[in-house]
Amino acid sequence: xxxxxxxxxxxxxxxxxxxxxxxxxxxxxxxxxxxxxxxxxxxxxxxxxxxxxxxxxxxxxxxxxxxxxxxxxxxxxxxxxxxxxxxxxxxxxxxxxxxxxxxxxxxxxxxxxxxx
Amino acid sequence: xxxxxxxxxxxxxxxxxxxxxxxxxxxxxxxxxxxxxxxxxxxxxxxxxxxxxxxxxxxxxxxxxxxxxxxxxxxxxxxxxxxxxxxxxxxxxxxxxxxxxxxxxxxxxxxxx
Numbered sequence: 360x361x362x363x364x365x366x367x368x369x370x371x372x373x374x375x376x377x378x379x380x381x382x383x384x385x386x387x388x389x390x391x392x393x394x395x396x397x398x399x400x401x402x403x404x405x406x407x408x409x410x411x412x413x414x415x416x417x418x419x420x421x422x423x424x425x426x427x428x429x430x431x432x433x434x435x436x437x438x439x440x441x442x443x444x445x446x447x448x449x450x451x452x453x454x455x456x457x458x459x460x461x462x463x464x465x466x467x468x469x470x471x472x473x474x475x
Numbered sequence: 476x477x478x479x480x481x482x483x484x485x486x487x488x489x490x491x492x493x494x495x496x497x498x499x500x501x502x503x504x505x506x507x508x509x510x511x512x513x514x515x516x517x518x519x520x521x522x523x524x525x526x527x528x529x530x531x532x533x534x535x536x537x538x539x540x541x542x543x544x545x546x547x548x549x550x551x552x553x554x555x556x557x558x559x560x561x562x563x564x565x566x567x568x569x570x571x572x573x574x575x576x577x578x579x580x581x582x583x584x585x586x587x588x
Binding site for chain 1: 580
């Protein structure tokens with residue numbers, strides 16, 4: 360079974376631009392979460408989607424947004440990029456059914472975003 | 476104070492050593508506890524997943540959870556150079572925080588031959 364796939368692997372953007380990152384979850388997984396990983400802050404939760412609905416959101420500015428499609432694929436968008444947005448952006452999926460169970464997350468290899 | 480505290484190391488041990496990695500946390504609502512391993516230029520890989528207190532063993536890995544002390548551990552027996560990676564603890568509660576994990580900063584481990 361294929362794992363979580365993230366594209367592209369690497370991106371270089373300049374300040375003020377916007378960027379869209381893509382994530383394909385493991386087949387059958389309906390929940391997709393996004394995390395930002397930096398050396399200073401570690402892994403920080405961005406948001407989580409289930410059945411095309413955002414269920415949970417972390418403490419990030421409105422420049423960070425996301426969406427999920429009917430096939431569970433997800434995208435996140437960052438507008439008006441700042442130097443501090445340089446990070447590894449990780450997508451994770453889980454087989455959560457929508458109840459209050461807590462299935463483990465399986466991560467992709469991330470998109471390395473560099474803002475210059 | 477972060478909700479999850481983890482000593483970043485680095486930790487360097489010889490091949491064959493027993494490695495002990497630890498995290499403490501402050502939120503008593505946490506019930507699900509995980510350990511992830513992350514190699515350079517890769518995403519975190521799930522190693523162990525436990526619910527509530529107790530021990531869980533999988534091959535050379537043992538995870539322990541002590542909810543009364545808000546303390547979790549990962550033990551690696553007979554450590555191998557291939558175990559060299561960053562180890563991240565993660566945890567969550569039920570209900571409203573579905574899909575949201577709280578991570579430690581990670582401990583960088585090097586196992587030398």
